[in-house]
Amino acid sequence: MRAMVYRGPYKVRVEEKDIPAIEHPNDAIIRVTRAAICGSDLHLYHGMMPDTRVGTTFGHEFIGVVEKVGGSVQTLSPGDRVMVPFNVYCGSCYFCARGLYSNCHNVNPNATAVGGIYGYSHTCGGYDGGQAEYVRVPFADVGPSLIPDWLEDEDALLMTDALATGYFGAQLGDIVEGDTVVVFGAGPVGLYAAKSAWLMGAGRVIVIDQLEYRLEKARTFAHAETYNYNEYDDIVVEMKKATDYLGADVVIDAVGAEADGNFLQQVTGTKLKLQGGSPIALNWAIDSVRKGGTVSVVGAYGPIFSAVKFGDAVNKGLTLRMNQCPVKRQWPRLLEHIRNGYLKPNDIVTHRIPLEHIAEGYHIFSAKLDNCIKPLIVPNAS
Amino acid sequence: MHSTPYVANKPRNTETRDELRARIPGWGADLDPADRPSYPREKLAPFHTGAHWDFPEQQPGAENREHSIEHDIVPPVFGTSVPLKGVSGAIRRHAYASYSEGRAAHWLLLILGDRVDAWESHLRSFASARPDNPVTETGVLAEKSAHGVASRFGVKRSDINHQWLDPLIVGGPWVAAGGVAFAITRKLVRRGR
Structure with missing residues (x-):
């Protein structure tokens, strides 16, 4: 079969x-029909x-046919047409029994601090992913x-991670009616x-980024x-000025390990790999939320230490909530929202790339070229 | 009037429920936390998971599978992509066998193993029918078709400040390999004289 293969950093x-x-x-x-x-x-x-x-073959967002x-x-x-959550999980361990599917203890020999994820390194279990024609699904x-x-294929595909994770991130914020919610990323x-x-009753939603075309999408889509x-x-x-100097009630870090905006953090975190990522967005979240507020973290970070401003989090009495999303737990309600017309996941898709051109796809997404927001992979484009 | 945090109950100037409902499709559909699928955080058997076992059957091959020393057993199911091999494999095996996930040495050794793996793989590819090709594998040819110049210039992007480092990261192993090859060749030539 044809499969994407990692050849070293940036290759x-x-x-x-x-x-x-x-x-x-x-x-x-x-048999994979769409991946992302x-x-x-x-x-x-x-x-x-x-x-x-x-x-290794990457790819934890995919749908296909059994x-x-x-x-x-x-x-x-x-012959069944299926969508597959990015979590590999057993459904029966201590954590799965409590709904923490992303924290399964029976699928990852390499680490106890993270569950299993398709195509996401041996730190996440050593499974090949779905940017290929076929994939093993335990x-x-x-x-x-x-x-x-x-349900359309592309909408189903986006439920396997991105949509479920964004929805989960808002839930982690414990939003109450009228809250001001800031989203980094x-x-x-x-x-x-x-x-x-908005579904959870926010009174204001503010999105922060550095790419104007993505902010335009935040205005029109969100x-x-x-x-x-x-x-x-x-x-x-x-953000203090925007909230009458109170700070936001809830801040969501939807950026993670490659946050930009501080050269030193970027270079030490992402280029030299001396941190588990550059926690710029997380630090901005901690400083932008009001005292007693909640920071929700759904951006992904590596397992080594990061220079996080933890003292501010303590002194402000913050609630920090985070996890990899237990995807399947979100699906029944997300399906209702899609069916009711409240969510149209594939409105954010910008690129559909044949598997054979995946190197260009990674470069476009990585370098943020061509107004790229969400690239999909088509395994059998021919 | 003082700004919000200096007084207790200053009203917020936000839209009303009706205004929000009119503007935002689905506003408030999940107002009740009970409608939110991840509430409460831990919920015993929130759904039937589909598991029809108390403990899953063991996948073959666990005997030599590297694993975290924070695990009591090799879990019943695991990935089998790219088993350990070469010098990088030895470094990684040492990281798993010697240090818990709580120790920096564990992760720093794994990162070292990754760099050694890339170098080993590049060198190995030169002896294969398909040597690594930094032009096609980096996807850099998309710079032309995907408007590389227009995407970067005339817009405020702080990532432009460090993107110049990327070619050094990509080219580093190649330069290092070239240097090693040159040094070895020169030594052999001198020895042969």
């Missing part, structure tokens, strides 16, 4: 690989996530779901988080007020 190519095999009785093999590049894939692409091995199932699979059959009776007939997750904040931090000397002071 990927398409190679011929063996079609994955059933390795466990509850495995399924999925996630902003967090760029952390791998840039060599930031420890134990990212040359030869090709083959293992002997103990009861709910799926070959626990086929637990993770994947049939895609409803009425106008990428896919930030846009969905901003849109979701109905948000927007600020380009490059136009202000100090975005934290600007």
Whole structure:
């Protein structure tokens, strides 16, 4: 089969690989029909996530058709059209039993601090991902779901991570009616988080980024007020002014490890890999939220230390909430919102790239060229 | 009048419910926390997960699988992509066997293993039918088709300040490999004289 393969920092190519095999009785093999590049894939692409091995296939956002199932699979059959959450999880461990699917303890030998994620380094379990023609999906009776007939492929694909994560990020904020919600990052997750904040009753939603074309999307797609931090000397002071010097009730970090806006943090975090990412957005979040407020973190960070302004968080009495999204827990309600017309996930898709051109796709997304917001991958474009 | 934080209950100048409902599709649909799928955070068996086991059957191959020393066992299911090999494999195996996830040495060794892996793989590719090609693999040819110049200039982007470092990160292993090859060749030539 054809598959994207990592060749070292900033380098990927398409190679011929063996079609994955059933390795466990509850495995399924999925023929991928659509995949996506996630902003967090760029952390791998840039060599930031420890134990990212040359030869790995990335891709934790994908949908497809069941090709083959293992002997103990009861709910799926070959030919089924399925969406697959980015979490690999067993459904039966201490954490899964409590709904913390992203924290499963039975799928990742390499680390206990994170669950399993498709195509996201050996730190997340060493699974190949879905930027390929086929992918192995463990626990086929637990993770994947049939895609409803009425749901379009691209909308289903976006439910496997970005939409679910943005919606989850807004929930972590514990928003109450009338709250002012600030979202750092106008990428896919930030846009969905901003849109979701309204569903939870926000009175104001403010989105901050540095890319004007993404802020335009935040205004039109997410109905948000927007600020380009490059136009202000100090975005934290600007947020104080915007909230009558109170600070926001809730701030959502939808940026994560490659936040920009501070050269030293950027270079030490993303270029030299001396931090688990550059926590600029997180620090701005801590300083922009009001005392007693809540910071929700759904941006991805690496496992080593980062220079986070923790003293301010303590002194302000903040609630910090965070996790990788337990995706399938979000799906029933998200399907209702899509069906009711409140959410149209694929409004943010900007690029549809054949698998054979995936190196260009990564470069465009990484360098923020061509007004790129969300690139999708088409495995069999021919 | 004083700004908000200096007094207790200054009213906020925000839109009314009706105004928000008229402007934002679905505004307030999840006002009740009970309608939010991740509320409460931990909820025993929030859905039927689909698992029909108390503990999953063991996937074969666990015997030699590297694992965190914070695990009591190798978990029943794991990824099998790219097993450990070469010098990078030895570094990674040492990181897993010797240090917990709480130790910086664990992660710093894994990052070192990643750099060594890239160098090993580049060198190995030169002996293969498909050597690494930094032009096609970096996707840099998209600069032309995807408006590389227009996307960067005339707009305020702070990432432009450090993008010049990217070619150094990509080119570093190539320059290093070239230097090593040159030094070895020169030594051999001198020895042969």
